[in-house]
Amino acid sequence: MKRRDFLAGLGAGAVISTVDWLRYFAKCGVPGTAKTWAIAEAHAASAIDYHYLIYWYQEGGWDGYSMFNPIDTRNDATLNIANGTLTPTPDWVNQIYRPRGYDAMNPAATYGPAKTTGNIKYGYLADDGASLIPEMSVISSCYGNEFHSGGRFDSHYGTYPNSMSASRGANERTVMQAFCEAYGANYLMANLSWHLWLSDGELSVTSYPEGTGYYEKLGPSYAHTQYAQTPGDMRARLKAISQLAGNARDEKVREFVDNINTNMLKEKNAESVKAFNSAYSIYKAQVSQGVATDPNTMFTDPTLREQFGVSGDDEQSTATSVNGNPARSKNSPNTNVQALMTYEMMTKGLSCAFWIESRQIRGFDTHNSRAGVLGNKGQTDQKNMMRDNLWVPLSTLVGKLKGQQLPDGSGRSYYDVTTIVLASEMGRIMGQVDAEPLREDGSGAANQYSEIMDQDVCQHWHISSAAFLGGTVQTNRQWGKVGTGGNQLSIPLMPDGSMDPNYDPVAGTLLSGRSKDPTSKVPDAGSIYATALYCSGLDPDALRAQGKGKNQSPPLKYVKKP
Secondary structure, three states, X not given: OOXXXXXXXXXXXXXXXXXXXHHHHHHHOOXXXXXXXXXXXXXXXXXXXXXXXXXXXXXXXXXXXXXXXXXXXXXXXXXXOXXXXXXXXXXXXXXXXXXXXXXXXXXXXXXXXOEEEOOEEEOXXXXXXXXXXXXXXXXXXXXXXXXXXXXXXXXXXXXXXXXXXXXXXXXXXXXXXXXXXXXXXXXOOOEEEOOOHHHHXXXXXXXXXXOEOOOOOOOOHHHOEEEOOOHHHHHHHHHOHHHOOOOOOHHHHXXXXXXXXXXXXXXXXXXXXXXXXXXXXXXXXXXXXXXXXXXXXXXXXXXXHHHOOOOOOOOOOOEEOOOOOOOEEOOOOOXXXXXXXXXXXXXXXXXXXXXXXXXXXXXXXXXXXXXXXXXXXXXXXXXXXXXHHHHHHHHHHHHHHHOOEOOOOOXXXXXXXXXXXXXXXXXXXXXXXXXXXXXXXXXXXHHHHHHHHXXXXXXXXXXXXXXXXXXXXXOOEEEOOEOOOOOOOEOOEOOOOOEOXXXXXXXXXXXXXXXXXXXXXXXXXXXXXXXXXXXXXXXXXXXXXXXXXXXXXXXXXXXXXX
C-alpha cells in the first residue's frame, strides 16, 4: 500500500464525522425513524462537551524583551560614535539597542520602562492589550527555536527528535489535529488554519512533497487541517459542502446504518451520534428552510464587520519573496478578518479549533545592521504591528465570545470553554553580537569598522515567551522571567512554576557553587503544545501513548485553572 493511501485510510476508523453523515444524507437520505432522530438529539445533548482552542501566532519572531519577557536596559542606539571608532564605550559586544524613543529610566518617554498590572510585568509592545493582561497566564521563561521553519514546526508538532524533510509518521499530530481528534467529530470543519506551511519561502515543493514538512492529513479525516483562506473562499466551500464525493468511509456509515437504533444507544458510538445530530440539523436546514447559516451571508454582517474593524484590503491576501525564493502567498486575510471568521464559525457550530496568524511573511524579521540602527537611533518599532495584528482584533474577539452564551442552557459563554494561546516562533536579540577584532593580525582597521557596522544586531534569539487566556486558565499569573545578566538568560522553572532557586532571580545566572536543579526546565514550544491540550481537558501523555502525537515536553499544569 502506498503511504498516502495508508494515511488516508486512517480516517476510516470507528468515529463517523459530520461531513461523512452529510455525504450519506445527500446520497441516500436520512436513515431511521423519528424515534432514531429523537435518540440522536437526546444522546447528543447529554454527551456534548464544549471545548475550543485558538492559537494566535505572530509569525517572524517578536521582540520579547518589549513584550512578555520584559527587561529594562540601556538604549545604546542613541550613542554618537565617531566614524571609524573601534573601541567605543560601552564596547561593541556589550551594546544593547532598543527602538527610538525607548528610555528605561523615564516613565514619560515614548516607550518607557516595563509596566506591572497585578502580578504581571509586561513591555510596551503589550500596552495596547493592557485590558487583557489581568486575564492572562504569561510564560516569561520560554525557549524559542532560532530557525524560522524549525520554530514553526515545533509550535505545531511539539518538541521531539524530528526531521522536517522526513515523511510524517502515522503517530505524529499537530496540536490542533490532536485537539480535534478528541473534540472535532461533530463539527463540519473542525480544524481551521490561516497558515500555509510553504508560505514562509524556505520549504520548496520539490524538497518537501506532500506528507513531509507540515502535513495536514494526520489523524482521522475530521481532524485534518482545513486551510481557511479568505471569506470568499470559505463561502464557496460551504456552498459545496453537500456535494462532497464519497470515499472509503462510506462503508463505515453503511455498517452503522444497518443497525442504526442499536448503534445510537451504544455509549462507544457517542461521537458518531453527536455528529449524526449535528449533520441532521444542518441537512434539515438545507433541504427545508434554506441553509440556516447561509453561506452567502457568512462574514458579511455589517455590524460584525464594523466591530472587527474590517475595511479596505483586509480581506485580501499578500505575496512576499523570502530568501530569494519566488513570492508565495499565504492567501490569508488580515487577522481582524480571521478573528471575525473564527467567531462566526465557532458560534454557528461549524468549527472548534483555529490557528490565526499574521498575514505578512516575516513581519518582525528585520535583521537590522548596526549602521542602520545607529543611523535610525533605534531598532525597528513593532508596536503598530502588534496593535493591528494582535491586540485590537483579539480584544474584540474576546469581548464577543464573553457576550455569547453556549446553546446548552448552562449560562456559560463561549469564552468560558475556550483556551487561547499567544505565541511566536522565537525572540529577537537587541544587539550584543560578537564584535571582537575581525583580523588576527590587527590590520585593516577601516574594513574592520565597516564590517562591525554591517553586523546583524536584530537576530533570531532563543529567548522567547508565550501567554494563555480564556476560561480554562489561571488569570493574573506570570511564570518565570529573563535575567539582567549577559545575554538576558531565561531562568528555568520548577514543576510547580517557581523559578529554580539555584539561579540569581535578578541576573538569571547560576549562583556561585550551585548547579541547576535536575527537575527544572526552561519551557519550550512543546510545553506550550502540551499545556494547550491540558487546559482543554486532555492528557498529553495519554495521547502520546495512544499514538496521537509525539511531543515529549510535559504540560505546565500550573497554568490551568484548578
